């Protein structure tokens with residue numbers, strides 16, 4: 001708001017803003033305060049959805065409320081559980097219909113730094129857009145938004161929370177609040193974060209794993225590597241923030257079995273079979289792995305990269321090239337890491353677990369809290 005320099009105009013401005021308040025039901029809100037490590041880089045928040053305390057408070061309640069589903073049994077948290085870094089432990093998620101979805105649940109963490117393409121195939125452009133989709137999806141929550149708005153309006157607590165955050169109950173408000181609660185799911189205190197801050201040294205096996213994770217193998221100079229960083233360079237946050245960087249084909253399927261992936265969004269044949277390289281933060285607690293949950297353990301994942309790669313027309317050249325012994329068989333793609341090296345990489349992946357995040361009361365179920373308080 002413009003500041004009034006002359007005392008005489010103060011009163012008209014006050015009246016004007018009161019009228020504005022009544023007309024737009026625009027409440028006075030307070031911005032959240034938070035800190036994030038410098039290494040995460042820049043982040044953006046949509047201009048029309050400031051990160052207010054009121055919207056985050058409302059978003060947290062909505063996130064945990066089964067009222068958002070047609071049978072009143074499924075909330076966002078059914079498939080996004082805090083102790084599992086907001087995944088659900090299932091191969092592919094199950095909602096109100098009981099029919100398994102096509103996809104494995106995704107971890108929700110440090111989403112402000114991620115790409116502006118949400119879902120495994122990138123089909124949603126913002127957290128606000130994303131939030132409404134599971135509510136309406138027939139297999140997930142299958143809730144008619146108009147009916148939901150009526151129910152929310154009939155609930156005193158919600159009416160009050162919406163009033164404070166946005167002025168009134170609306171579908172837009174639901175989306176904005178859920179988006180802002182999820183933006184606050186910030187994790188920055190894993191052992192690896194502490195290592196970056198110089199607070200601890202990694203064990204020798206973790207350190208060996210870190211080096212392998214970070215290196216693209218080069219047999220000419222005898223540099224051994226796992227080439228993970230080639231694609232998982234934003235492994236602490238939600239992924240890459242620019243364009244389609246961070247979507248790739250990591251060799252899960254051959255041409256016959258290749259899934260649509262990013263092609264769903266772009267209709268570009270070169271994008272068939274490309275999926276989002278997700279954050280690896282808290283990866284030790286988010287099994288099973290990959291967009292379809294095909295791998296049960298991190299050992300399975302490493303076995304895939306070390307010898308299970310399937311060739312297809314969009315397979316990443318970074319994977320084809322990466323080999324720790326000079327290429328002998330042209331057809332067989334392998335990293336050729338030894339067992340000790342695999343164990344080391346897995347040990348490093350475990351340093352990405354942030355226990356504080358997984359138990360932070362600010363992200364937990366507010367209804368449990370209310371019940372405990374009587």
Ligand code: HEC
Pocket residue numbers: 063068074075076077078079080093094095096101103104105106107108114117118119120121127130131132134135139140141178182238
């Ligand atoms: C029935 C289980 C289920 C429910 C309920 C559910 N989700 Fe999800 N969520 C998933 C699955 C599965 C994916 C990956 C889907 C895909 O890629 O198509 C996902 C993906 C996401 C993503 C994308 C993350 C990223 O990094 O791209 C966000 C954000 C998200 N969900 C938020 C929510 C919110 C908010 C709600 C509640 C309104 C919710 N989810 C309800 C299962 C669920």
Ligand code: HEC
Pocket residue numbers: 213226227228229230231232246247248249250252274275276277278279280283286288289290291292301305316318319345
């Ligand atoms: C060419 C790019 C690329 C390289 C190299 C790569 N990854 Fe991936 N990774 C991906 C993509 C893309 C996905 C998601 C694939 C999917 O589900 O379809 C993925 C998925 C994963 C997952 C499962 C994540 C989840 O939430 O389910 C893990 C774990 C993983 N990678 C670890 C590694 C490790 C460790 C290395 C190094 C040995 C590595 N990756 C190398 C691109 C890559």
